[in-house]
Amino acid sequence: MSNGSRHLVAEWHALWLVHFFFLWNTIQGQIRYTIPEELQQGSVVGNIAKDLGFGISEISERKLRIASEGKQYFSVDLGKGELIVSERIDRETLCGQSASCVLPLQVVIENPLQLHRIEIEIQDINDNAPNFITIKSILKIPESVIPGARFPLESAQDPDVGTNSLRSYTLSTSEFFRLNVKNLDNAGKVPELIIDKALDREKQSVHQLVLTALDGGNPVKSGTVVINVAVQDVNDNAPIFDQTIYKTSVSEKAEPGAVILRLKATDLDDGPNGVLQYYFGPHTSDTVQTTFSICPDTGEVSVIGKLDYEESKSYTFNVLAKDQGLPELEGHSSVQIDIVDENDNPPEIILTSLSSPVQENASVGTVVALINVKDPDSGDNGKVDLHVSPETPFKLKPSFENHYSLVTDSRLDREVNPEYEVEIVASDFGSPSLQTKKLVTVKVLDVNDNPPLFSQPSFNVYIKENNAAGASLCSVSASDADQDKNSLISYSIVDSSLQGVPTSSYFYINSENGTIYSLNSFDYEKIKVFQITVQAKDHGSPSLSSNATVHVFILDQNDNAPAVIYPSAIMGSVSHQKMPRSAKAGHLVTKVTAVDADSGHNAWISYKVVEATDASLLGVNLYTGEVRTKRAVSEHDDSSQRLLIEIKDNGEPVQSTTVTVGILLEDGIHEPISDFRQKAQEPGKKSNKITFYLIISLASVSAVSFVTFVILAVKCVRHSRRGPCCCMRRADSDGYENPNRNLQIQLNTDGPIKYVEVLGGDMSQSQSFRSCFSPVSEFSDFTFVKPSSTTDFKEMINVIDASLPDSAWTFEGQQVRIGNRMGICA
Numbered sequence: 001m002s003n004g005s006r007h008l009v010a011e012w013h014a015l016w017l018v019h020f021f022f023l024w025n026t027i028q029g030q031i032r033y034t035i036p037e038e039l040q041q042g043s044v045v046g047n048i049a050k051d052l053g054f055g056i057s058e059i060s061e062r063k064l065r066i067a068s069e070g071k072q073y074f075s076v077d078l079g080k081g082e083l084i085v086s087e088r089i090d091r092e093t094l095c096g097q098s099a100s101c102v103l104p105l106q107v108v109i110e111n112p113l114q115l116h117r118i119e120i121e122i123q124d125i126n127d128n129a130p131n132f133i134t135i136k137s138i139l140k141i142p143e144s145v146i147p148g149a150r151f152p153l154e155s156a157q158d159p160d161v162g163t164n165s166l167r168s169y170t171l172s173t174s175e176f177f178r179l180n181v182k183n184l185d186n187a188g189k190v191p192e193l194i195i196d197k198a199l200d201r202e203k204q205s206v207h208q209l210v211l212t213a214l215d216g217g218n219p220v221k222s223g224t225v226v227i228n229v230a231v232q233d234v235n236d237n238a239p240i241f242d243q244t245i246y247k248t249s250v251s252e253k254a255e256p257g258a259v260i261l262r263l264k265a266t267d268l269d270d271g272p273n274g275v276l277q278y279y280f281g282p283h284t285s286d287t288v289q290t291t292f293s294i295c296p297d298t299g300e301v302s303v304i305g306k307l308d309y310e311e312s313k314s315y316t317f318n319v320l321a322k323d324q325g326l327p328e329l330e331g332h333s334s335v336q337i338d339i340v341d342e343n344d345n346p347p348e349i350i351l352t353s354l355s356s357p358v359q360e361n362a363s364v365g366t367v368v369a370l371i372n373v374k375d376p377d378s379g380d381n382g383k384v385d386l387h388v389s390p391e392t393p394f395k396l397k398p399s400f401e402n403h404y405s406l407v408t409d410s411r412l413d414r415e416v417n418p419e420y421e422v423e424i425v426a427s428d429f430g431s432p433s434l435q436t437k438k439l440v441t442v443k444v445l446d447v448n449d450n451p452p453l454f455s456q457p458s459f460n461v462y463i464k465e466n467n468a469a470g471a472s473l474c475s476v477s478a479s480d481a482d483q484d485k486n487s488l489i490s491y492s493i494v495d496s497s498l499q500g501v502p503t504s505s506y507f508y509i510n511s512e513n514g515t516i517y518s519l520n521s522f523d524y525e526k527i528k529v530f531q532i533t534v535q536a537k538d539h540g541s542p543s544l545s546s547n548a549t550v551h552v553f554i555l556d557q558n559d560n561a562p563a564v565i566y567p568s569a570i571m572g573s574v575s576h577q578k579m580p581r582s583a584k585a586g587h588l589v590t591k592v593t594a595v596d597a598d599s600g601h602n603a604w605i606s607y608k609v610v611e612a613t614d615a616s617l618l619g620v621n622l623y624t625g626e627v628r629t630k631r632a633v634s635e636h637d638d639s640s641q642r643l644l645i646e647i648k649d650n651g652e653p654v655q656s657t658t659v660t661v662g663i664l665l666e667d668g669i670h671e672p673i674s675d676f677r678q679k680a681q682e683p684g685k686k687s688n689k690i691t692f693y694l695i696i697s698l699a700s701v702s703a704v705s706f707v708t709f710v711i712l713a714v715k716c717v718r719h720s721r722r723g724p725c726c727c728m729r730r731a732d733s734d735g736y737e738n739p740n741r742n743l744q745i746q747l748n749t750d751g752p753i754k755y756v757e758v759l760g761g762d763m764s765q766s767q768s769f770r771s772c773f774s775p776v777s778e779f780s781d782f783t784f785v786k787p788s789s790t791t792d793f794k795e796m797i798n799v800i801d802a803s804l805p806d807s808a809w810t811f812e813g814q815q816v817r818i819g820n821r822m823g824i825c826a
């Protein structure tokens with residue numbers, strides 16, 4: 001005990017002394033002392049000697065002592081005769097909970113032996129506080145308990161009795177709990193805990209309460225116990241997802257196993273009540289379940305199947321989270337997964353119709369094919385641009401969405417391209433863009449659009465005259481770029497007339513291979529060149545044709561002997577030339593002129609004296625035919641000379657002819673030229689005048705000729721526009737200049753005409769010509785009658801002969817050119 005308590009005991013001692021005297025007075029007979037418990041050793045209970053009526057001396061003599069069973073709490077002070085406390089007295093030990101506690105004592109006194117009985121009543125003091133057995137108690141209460149429920153609490157013990165015993169309980173304040181104390185008859189006061197308000201473990205899982213027990217002593221003693229109320233979890237919270245809907249997007253290229261999303265739910269409950277697992281909601285479609293999976297423990301949503309934006313653009317499904325309480329609770333949410341389109345589909349080109357072959361003459365814009373494009377991707381990934389390879393004559397014409405027609409963009413030409421491989425490229429606008437190519441073969445159908453073409457615009461054929469009829473001349477060939485029937489060619493001769501006879505009677509053409517045959521024999525001297533027109537015609541419908549000219553040149557053969565023009569045999573069997581005896585050596589006596597109807601070498605003429613009266617006097621020039629004196633004429637020379645001249649051509653075989661020239665040597669004849677000169681010199685003034693007139697008339701004739709020429713030229717030009725008939729058309733005939741040589745008739749200039757020279761020419765092509773004589777001619781009425789090509793050459797020569805009055809030509813140095821080159825329009 002503490003010092004404080006001792007002090008209290010001392011006070012109590014004093015109080016009890018007062019009581020003792022009072023009790024002494026009132027109690028008769030039996031001695032009874034009343035003392036409080038827990039007195040100090042040595043405390044005087046009472047003067048037992050005096051109370052028993054013994055003197056002090058007597059008690060020691062008679063050996064007064066206390067006899068008691070058990071512990072000796074008291075002893076007697078023999079000196080003073082007082083009963084004193086020798087041992088601590090705990091009423092609770094002696095008497096327990098009984099309300100009165102009396103210790104009986106026997107007082108033994110000898111001599112004589114006397115027994116006295118005394119009683120000592122031990123009175124309770126509040127020396128015990130109420131006490132709980134457990135210092136800390138734990139009370140488990142499920143949170144689900146309803147308000148009003150009662151839970152018994154441990155009662156406190158207080159050994160003290162009476163008012164010192166347990167009087168009441170108090171509980172620390174709590175809004176959830178309240179205390180109730182039951183009074184049981186034999187068990188005393190029993191405290192109970194009443195739930196005042198619903199508990200929630202999730203808000204407060206432990207409540208700490210202090211229960212205090214109080215006794216009724218003065219001062220009051222108390223004992224406490226701490227009660228920990230553990231609120232036990234009940235599965236009263238469903239899992240709650242952190243989002244009511246989970247939205248996410250994933251590329252359609254996502255590989256299986258890719259985690260897209262993590263579900264997260266919370267459950268406020270504890271233990272298994274708060275352990276969550278995630279699942280698909282009920283009624284989730286198989287499609288979703290085969291495409292996605294949810295990991296039950298982690299809540300991860302991952303891809304397990306193949307995503308395809310084109311199949312499904314979005315998935316929405318319900319998910320739930322379950323705890324493991326009993327019964328289990330569920331939370332719900334939904335998931336929306338949008339699939340992001342990737343450019344994973346190349347465009348598709350569908351040829352819905354193709355009209356091949358297409359005619360080569362199809363007009364621009366003709367539809368060849370109908371094309372459709374598709375791209376299942378969306379947005380730009382699904383937009384398709386279609387184009388064709390630019391080097392083809394086709395283009396695309398969009399009709400309506402994603403439909404195109406392939407049309408011709410320019411004229412087709414089967415001959416250039418019989419078939420086109422049109423490459424159509426579709427590319428989408430994705431990034432990177434995907435492309436598809438398709439080849440469309442367009443065949444081009446032939447149309448007869450090409451005329452046959454001859455291998456040359458004109459053909460030259462050379463045939464020797466006197467050819468055998470029926471020989472093949474040449475072959476012409478033409479080709480046609482078209483196909484099949486359109487390129488099958490037939491040859492024919494376009495009928496025209498040749499010297500009044502249709503060409504078809506001269507020639508035959510093999511219609512299949514173009515070989516030309518002559519049906520006639522030709523005479524170079526009659527006809528040297530002519531042309532036929534051959535036609536090649538295809539079998540198309542309508543058919544096309546083209547013409548080519550075949551120039552047939554008849555080649556000269558030496559089939560004509562030279563013909564003597566001068567001196568003419570018509571004028572007599574022998575023509576006589578006169579020459580003065582005074583003639584010196586080299587004097588030109590005459591000139592033999594011969595022509596050969598052949599041409600070229602066949603017409604090269606040479607002159608040779610075969611026979612002569614006097615070969616030393618006269619000779620003939622080999623080439624010119626001039627007969628000249630070799631020496632001066634002498635007195636002895638015969639006045640009549642004869643020359644037999646052989647005229648040969650240069651052909652193979654050689655053809656020749658002869659002419660006899662008679663010459664008379666005369667005395668006293670003068671050179672006519674000198675006469676003329678004398679005449680001219682005599683009237684000097686007159687001749688000057690004549691010369692002046694001549695110049696004037698020459699100038700005026702030239703002017704007239706020039707004007708005439710201009711008018712004719714203008715006419716010709718007009719004419720040539722209207723038709724093919726123009727005299728100038730032969731201007732390009734250089735190719736056959738040789739056979740068309742000009743005919744020149746040259747007159748000698750030595751006063752009286754001594755000879756006429758025909759230099760050869762081509763009559764055949766001449767339609768007509770007029771003579772163009774010098775105005776000085778005294779024979780201005782001289783005209784050539786037109787020799788046509790059909791005229792015999794010899795006839796013409798006769799005509800010339802007839803027109804030439806012997807020795808009457810007096811003009812000088814004129815050349816008359818007759819030829820188709822200078823031809824004039826008829």
Ligand SMILES: *[C@@H]1O[C@H](CO)[C@@H](O)[C@H](O)[C@H]1NC(C)=O
Pocket residue numbers: 475510513514515
């Ligand atoms: C053309 O046909 C005829 C008759 O069949 C033949 O004689 C000739 O040689 C042919 N010509 C050519 C160039 O083939």
Ligand SMILES: *[C@@H]1O[C@H](CO)[C@@H](O)[C@H](O)[C@H]1NC(C)=O
Pocket residue numbers: 494533535545546547
């Ligand atoms: C071919 O010549 C004939 C006769 O001259 C003519 O009718 C025809 O038009 C010509 N054909 C061609 C393609 O020039």
